[in-house]
Amino acid sequence: NAKCVWCPNPDLTNLGAMGMALYRKIIDDYGTRGGVVTFGTFGEPLMDKHIKERIEYLKKYPKIHKIEVLTNGFFLNKKIVPVLLENGVGVDISLDELDKETFENVKKMNFDIVRNNIVNFLKANENAKQSVPINIRIKTMKTLEETTEQELFKIIAAHECSVILNSIDDNIISNWAGKLDKEAFMQKYRLTNRIKTRFTHKRFNQMNKAPCAQLWKWMVVYWDGSSVLCCADMFSQTVVGNLKSNSISEIWNGPVMKDFRKEMVNRGR
Structure with missing residues (x-):
């Protein structure tokens, strides 16, 4: 629903929502293992008409110790807040x-919709019987000093939540597996490489053939059941399996993933 200028999301063509039968199959396979389930990837999870049902289904499995959603806040309204x-x-x-x-x-x-949703959610969370962890990410074209003086930042800072605040430079913006021209983006919005000596994983891994730990940590699954190599692979350039026909173990421990991990360890990116 958003069209952020630093994201190629508007160019996506393979769009859809996972059917509940496939969802249950995946969760039944995963649930007894335990771990984390994150709703996000390349869509807005709170737009999903089945999101309440999906969240409640996860509660069948106590070993799933953490559930989280990644959202832009537009649908973080009074209908979904109680569910969360x-x-x-x-x-x-x-x-x-x-x-x-x-x-x-x-x-x-x-x-205004996003602002009000976030402020109301922060208040509701503080008044809840059991509060939930809230993390707010702010990447801005303004300076950090300007940002911390803005009214909304002061409101957010007065509530229980964590904030990740960064001025946009080439450390912060992903190239989305080569689908975003970062240099063109930086020039268009007159952004500079402000801190050339500071490295985050986004810049470091593009300049050094360092292993990406995500290959050992996360399985990224699309709405159609396909599993892709990387959380930045918005256009399914590298599909490693499909949970319609494969089990989680078959993909995670399969030859394709093993080969990619081996390449990473050997700096063969």
């Missing part, structure tokens, strides 16, 4: 710009 709070779902919000003009220019969404 009652089921202990952590919420990771990609907010980014904090003033109306810049926000609507770079995200193409209604700022």
Whole structure:
């Protein structure tokens, strides 16, 4: 529902929502193992008409010790908030710009709806019987000093949540597996490589053939059951299996994943 200027999401063509039969198959396979389930990938999970049913189904499996959603906040409304709070779902919000003009220019969404949803959610969480972890991500074209002086930042900072705040530079922006021209983006929005000596994984791994630990940590699954190599593989360039026909173990411990891990260990990216 958003069209962020630093994301090739508007160009996606393979769109859909996972059917509940496939979802149950995957969760039944995964649930007894225990771990984390994150709703996000390359869509807005709170748009999903089955999101309540999906969350409640996870509660069948006590070994799934953490459930979280990644959201832009637009659908974080009074209909879904009770579902999240009652089921202990952590919420990771990609907010980014904090003033109306810049926000609507770079995200193409209604700022007032997102702002009000977030503020109301923070209040509801503090009043809940059991609060949930909230993380708010802010990447901004403004300086950190400007951002911390903005009204919405001060409101957020007054509530129980964690905040990740970064000014946009080439450390922060992903190239989405080669689908975003970072240099063109930086030039278009007149952004500079502000801190050339500071490295995050996004820049470091593009300049050094360092192993990416995600291959040992996460399985990324699309709505159609396909599992892709990387959480940045928005266009399914590297599919490693499909949970319609494969089990989790067959993919995770299969020859394709083993070969990729071996390449990573040997710096063969």
